Amino acid sequence: MWLFDVFAWLYNLTPFTGALLLWFLVLVLTACATMKYPTRRGKLVGFGISVVGAVFILGYLETLVLSDTGKEIKDVVKNLVVMSLGGLGSGLLAVAISDGPSKAEIEQTRASIRNWGLTVFEYLFVFILVCSLVLAAICLLLWLLDWPVVSGQEVTGLLLAFLGAASGCAIVSYLRRLMKWEQLGVAVLFGLLLFLLPVYVQAIWGLVSWSLAAVLGFHGVAGIAMGWTVWRQRREWRRS
Known part of the structure; x- marks a missing residue:
């Protein structure tokens, strides 16, 4: 169609058309975010949009194959x-x-953390707790039976992940009863989660090398079961 041919011609007119269009789009999105939400949070969102957009555009410019003249123009666009x-x-x-x-x-942020932030962390820690406990029991049995795939390192890592997840659940419960220090508590929970994930992955790596399908299937079933439980729990809350 001739209309799209015109747009294609305009887009291919210079190799910097895409970058300039992205630059304009980021400006519009930043302005919309700050004008629609003229609060501190809106300004932070605008800051994030502008910075991420700038990094993306600069990365896009580095992928262009240009002549010497084009490289000089690229510096101007950058x-x-x-x-x-x-x-x-x-x-x-x-x-x-x-x-x-x-x-x-501040009150809105604290309420959001109590309603959503702590709930998300609780689900993540419960998932790690249940999976690590079940896998630790299975791996401990196989290790005692001298199964070559499982070693004491996997069992120790899974038990450590279980203890860390249990600590995370305890922190979530304590924060809900305390009704303060939500921001600090979320930071602690996030740090604990960053520590637990590598430990958990390293612990099950021996099982992954043995059968990736079995490990993925186990976690898939656990995820479906947890999702179904959460859905039923939410539905019961809405009824009550």
Whole structure:
């Protein structure tokens, strides 16, 4: 169709058309976010959009194969992206930091953490706890039977993951009863999760090398069972 041919001709007119279109799109999205939500959170969202967009555009520019003249023009486009989007993001971040959150925003953030943040962490820790406990029992039995795939390292790692997940569940329960320090608690839970995931993956790596399908199938069944349990629990809460 001739209309699309015109757009294709305009797009291929210079190798920088895509980068300039992305630059304009990021500016529009940043402006929309900050204008629709003129709060500290909206400014932080705008900062994130501008920074991520700038990094993406700069990465896109590095993939272009250009002549010597094109490389000089690319430097100009890169400076435009860095100065405009980088300056915009820095300004939004400075304003967001200097303003400080209002009392209503603090209460809204704390309520969101209590309603969603702690729940998500609880589900993740329960999933790791159940899976590590079941796998630890199976691996311990196989290790005692001198099965060559399983060693004491896998059993120790799974038990460590189980203890860490149990600690995470205990922290979530304590934070819900305490009704304060939600931000600090989420940071602690996130750090604990970052520690547990490599430990858990390293612990089941021997089983993965033996049968990837069995490991994926076990975790798939566990995930489906947990999802079904969460769905039933949510439905019961809505009824009550």
